[in-house]
Amino acid sequence: MSDVNVETAKRAAAQQAVKEHFNPNATHVGIGSGTTIVYVVEAIKAASTNPSILFVPTGYQSRQVIVNAGLTPIAFDSLPERVMLDVAFDGADEVDEDLNCIKGGGACLFQEKLVAEKAKKFVCVADYRKNQPRLLTNWPTIPIEVAPIAVPTVLHDLCILGSTGPKLRTTLLEKSGPLKTDQDFFIIDAPFTTLLLASDVAAGKGKGDGSDGTWEVNKVATAIKNLTGVLEVGIFSGLNGIDAEEVRKNDGGRTVVTGGQKPVAVYFGMQDGSVQMRVAANK
Known part of the structure; x- marks a missing residue:
């Protein structure tokens, strides 16, 4: 596959993920790092009719993508204590059958994990090369x-x-x-x-x-x-955002939910231009 086709696959995955998970009435949206996220922000910009949405970047690169799109960034540590992100979009270096992810190839893993854990749901966008049965199948470290x-x-x-x-x-x-x-x-x-x-x-x-x-x-x-x-x-595993929220509701918010939150859904752009979506097995 050529680089052009890989980029086409990324854009297709990003467009479908945004279509199905971005709500124009959202107040706070997390934006991850990497090449795929450029297409996520592009799709959000095209779909957004709400200039009041605040976008939380996971690093310098993603903040620049947000700014260049004319959207409004806000630092993670500026979020009010009880505010949850409506959704966070991010990529991955590899995703297994249970939606566990390896991330950090772009060196933003700490801030990516902060944002993923603060989101009601983390949605992963990737191309077909990242879709593997187990982690460390193709990605080496x-x-x-x-x-x-x-x-x-x-x-x-x-x-x-x-x-x-x-x-x-x-x-x-x-x-x-x-x-x-x-x-x-x-x-x-x-x-x-x-x-x-x-x-x-x-x-x-x-x-x-x-x-x-x-x-x-x-x-x-x-x-x-x-x-x-x-x-x-750089392993994102454990609960997804929906399950984490259920834990908080059941115990009155007394449990600290950690683990980096694996995604509720992963969108893989495929070689033929289609998009393959995978959700957690119990959803």
């Missing part, structure tokens, strides 16, 4: 945002967890040194074996806790997040 001073320790600990050759990500000009995130943190890219789903563990395909060389998605995310010096892990 888990991106991890790390405090600079902790890089040597985290690299060592990742090897103990079973990562084969984790590396500090550098800029395109390697002589310029490590790539810095919007938080002035560094990114480590950690290869692991293909990640299992909970159903794989239940079927006896591996223990999923690292003891036999296999990891289940949620367990490896937790293990990495627990390493001292790690700010965030």
Whole structure:
């Protein structure tokens, strides 16, 4: 497939996702990072009749896309405490059958996770290359945002967890040194074996806790997040926004819902110009 066809696939997915999940009466909308998001903002601009909507970017690049479209950005930390985003649109580096995602190839994973967890629903937009049965099938590594001073320790600990050759990500000009995130943190890219789903563990395909060389998605995310010096892990799993809201309602808001929220739906632009939409199995 040519680059032109890949871009056409991205635009088709973005247009359908916006058509089905963007409400012109929304008050706050999250906008993620990456090339696909350019087409999401393009579609929102075409569909929006409400100049009062505030758009929350996940980083510098997405803020510029919002501004260039003539829309109004607002910083995440300017949101009132109890305000939830009506919807957040973002891309992914890879998505598995359970809608778990790897994100962070563009080094915005911490802010992307903040926005996803603040949204009533996170909608993922991607092209067909990102659609895989399990995470780390085609995408090679888990991106991890790390405090600079902790890089040597985290690299060592990742090897103990079973990562084969984790590396500090550098800029395109390697002589310029490590790539810095919007938080002035560094990114480590950690290869692991293909990640299992909970159903794989239940079927006896591996223990999923690292003891036999296999990891289940949620367990490896937790293990990495627990390493001292790690700010965030580029695995978006756990509850989706609809399920998270149900938990909050059932316990009066006493539960802190974490996990980065996997999407309620993923829109894949396909090679033939069509769009394949996948939702959570229980929805």
